[in-house]
Amino acid sequence: MPSNILKKKHQVFQFFKYISRSRSAHSVHSPFAYDFYTNILKNKISGQDRKLIQRIRSKGLKNRNIIEHTDMGAGSGGKTYTRKYKRVSRIVKNTAISHKFGEVLYNLVRHYRPQNILEFGTAAGISTLYLALARTEDSQLVTMEGCAETATVARSNFKKAHVKNDIQLLTGNFASVLPVAMEQMPRIDLVYIDGNHTKEPMLEYFNMLLPHVHNDTIFVLDDIHWSGEMTKAWDIIRNNEQVTLSIDLFRMGIIFLKKELSSQHLILRY
Numbered sequence: 001m002p003s004n005i006l007k008k009k010h011q012v013f014q015f016f017k018y019i020s021r022s023r024s025a026h027s028v029h030s031p032f033a034y035d036f037y038t039n040i041l042k043n044k045i046s047g048q049d050r051k052l053i054q055r056i057r058s059k060g061l062k063n064r065n066i067i068e069h070t071d072m073g074a075g076s077g078g079k080t081y082t083r084k085y086k087r088v089s090r091i092v093k094n095t096a097i098s099h100k101f102g103e104v105l106y107n108l109v110r111h112y113r114p115q116n117i118l119e120f121g122t123a124a125g126i127s128t129l130y131l132a133l134a135r136t137e138d139s140q141l142v143t144m145e146g147c148a149e150t151a152t153v154a155r156s157n158f159k160k161a162h163v164k165n166d167i168q169l170l171t172g173n174f175a176s177v178l179p180v181a182m183e184q185m186p187r188i189d190l191v192y193i194d195g196n197h198t199k200e201p202m203l204e205y206f207n208m209l210l211p212h213v214h215n216d217t218i219f220v221l222d223d224i225h226w227s228g229e230m231t232k233a234w235d236i237i238r239n240n241e242q243v244t245l246s247i248d249l250f251r252m253g254i255i256f257l258k259k260e261l262s263s264q265h266l267i268l269r270y
């Protein structure tokens with residue numbers, strides 16, 4: 001069976017599993033998880049920031065310029081990379097985080113105030129904007145992107161949002177730029193992984209990050225049920241001995257390492 005049909009079947013199966021197992025706020029008893037529910041899942045983004053991101057997203061969706069897109073992730077079909085000409089509008093449509101989940105990123109940064117934020121997979125920079133607009137002034141935001149031409153689109157979006165100087169964009173394969181990022185950021189407070197959706201690289205990045213984490217580090221993993229491989233990677237990561245709380249929102253998985261929390265895996269309706 002072609003791999004995209006297998007992936008679709010997996011997503012549908014996992015979605016029904018999520019619907020049948022996910023719980024609402026009423027069944028969340030831990031004070032930390034309840035605080036998460038109210039401040040991260042229920043809170044709305046400020047009107048001004050929402051409008052700014054919406055404006056940049058809709059301009060991107062109308063941008064018919066063609067760029068040479070280099071794919072170093074799951075779309076490269078096992079090769080080091082593949083190249084294809086793509087319209088910017090298509091890149092934005094197919095890769096940018098939805099507003100609903102962008103709001104989760106924004107609220108995580110607003111509420112927990114991480115000082116060092118690291119993103120895997122900038123694409124056109126839409127998710128980076130949610131992180132950048134929510135961050136505190138003294139925090140550091142590093143984002144990594146393998147495709148140089150897509151990174152140029154992201155830089156132009158950062159300029160439009162007046163956050164270009166607040167973001168450091170590293171271009172190159174994650175495996176080679178991650179050590180550069182970690183040199184600048186020996187301690188990581190929030191990491192968002194949204195690129196190279198395959199099991200082994202995902203586990204490799206997680207393991208490379210572990211020496212740089214601490215009790216309050218938050219991991220956000222995108223597309224955790226995008227494929228069988230991604231669900232396996234998510235299951236391995238959430239069962240890591242350092243993880244105390246994992247939250248499955250179907251599209252996104254969030255992990256906390258706080259030792260003071262009793263071990264819990266929550267599947268929350270969102």
Ligand SMILES: C[S@@+](CC[C@H](N)C(=O)[O-])C[C@H]1O[C@@H](n2cnc3c(N)ncnc32)[C@H](O)[C@@H]1O
Nearest residue numbers: 072073096097121123126127146173174195196
């Ligand atoms: C899903 S998109 C990111 C979308 C972005 N976070 C957003 O929501 O606006 C994933 C990005 O990761 C990049 N990527 C995938 N694998 C990579 C790798 N091994 N090294 C560097 N970049 C990679 C792709 O080029 C792509 O732009």
